[in-house]
Amino acid sequence: MSLEAHNLSKEYATRSGPLSVLRAVNLTLNRGDALAVMGPSGSGKSTLLHILGTLDHPTGGTVTLEGTNPFTLAEADLAAFRNRRIGFVFQDHHLLPQCSVLENVLIPTLVNTSTKPAETEAYARQLLDRVGLGNRLDHRPAELSGGERQRVAVARALVLKPVLLLADEPTGNLDRKNAQSVGALLLDLHRQENTILVVVTHSAELGRLLPRRMEMNDGMLVPIA
Ligand SMILES: Nc1ncnc2c1ncn2[C@@H]1O[C@H](COP(=O)(O)OP(=O)(O)OP(=O)(O)O)[C@@H](O)[C@H]1O
Numbered sequence: 001m002s003l004e005a006h007n008l009s010k011e012y013a014t015r016s017g018p019l020s021v022l023r024a025v026n027l028t029l030n031r032g033d034a035l036a037v038m039g040p041s042g043s044g045k046s047t048l049l050h051i052l053g054t055l056d057h058p059t060g061g062t063v064t065l066e067g068t069n070p071f072t073l074a075e076a077d078l079a080a081f082r083n084r085r086i087g088f089v090f091q092d093h094h095l096l097p098q099c100s101v102l103e104n105v106l107i108p109t110l111v112n113t114s115t116k117p118a119e120t121e122a123y124a125r126q127l128l129d130r131v132g133l134g135n136r137l138d139h140r141p142a143e144l145s146g147g148e149r150q151r152v153a154v155a156r157a158l159v160l161k162p163v164l165l166l167a168d169e170p171t172g173n174l175d176r177k178n179a180q181s182v183g184a185l186l187l188d189l190h191r192q193e194n195t196i197l198v199v200v201t202h203s204a205e206l207g208r209l210l211p212r213r214m215e216m217n218d219g220m221l222v223p224i225a
């Protein structure tokens with residue numbers, strides 16, 4: 001039960017020629033592990049997270065999640081794999097404004113035909129309880145604070161019980177107090193659900209909450225001294 005990245009590379013074709021962003025990223029994380037990925041702006045953190053999340057293809061190297069290399073799957077199978085196995089939290093909550101809190105959390109389940117609606121809805125309600133929004137199920141995102149919206153995004157990321165939970169600057173738009181509580185919540189839920197968690201962050205405070213920290217340096221992922 002693990003996530004493995006072997007010799008990952010990523011080059012973008014740009015107008016001024018190829019831009020090498022990842023050169024040789026190697027990483028092994030087991031179920032229950034949590035990693036903070038740090039490093040300067042433009043060093044390739046989001047690029048790496050997108051590849052680990054199968055939202056983008058690497059130029060070279062392999063990713064294996066629970067024994068499957070997702071990049072060998074056909075497009076429809078890859079989409080199903082991503083939906084089922086991977087949860088995402090981004091800097092912006094990406095909630096749908098016209099949907100209620102509960103409906104937003106249920107969105108990933110709409111395309112998943114293997115889950116039973118009654119069970120997933122019960123689980124979504126339970127998750128919203130656990131993130132402290134059990135009494136806000138019918139509210140629209142505009143009626144919530146920034147921290148509360150991000151809590152909904154965390155519940156949505158977990159609704160299909162993913163193996164891998166990926167977060168890119170999940171507290172980047174929050175003030176310090178909300179950042180602390182959303183960071184702690186992410187860690188708590190990761191522990192309770194025994195996911196593999198990878199968090200990209202500029203925040204030393206959030207980084208310190210995670211048991212392991214690495215940084216992008218010259219296209220490689222290196223332990224922080
Ligand atoms: N689609 C793209 N085409 C060309 N270049 C890209 C593309 N996406 C990212 N880049 C470049 O790749 C490099 C790494 O970008 P990335 O977004 O991974 O950095 P980051 O470490 O997440 O930065 P930040 O901390 O600012 O979010 C940057 O130089 C960026 O300009």
Ligand SMILES: [Mg+2]
Nearest residue numbers: 045046047168
């Ligand atoms: Mg980024």
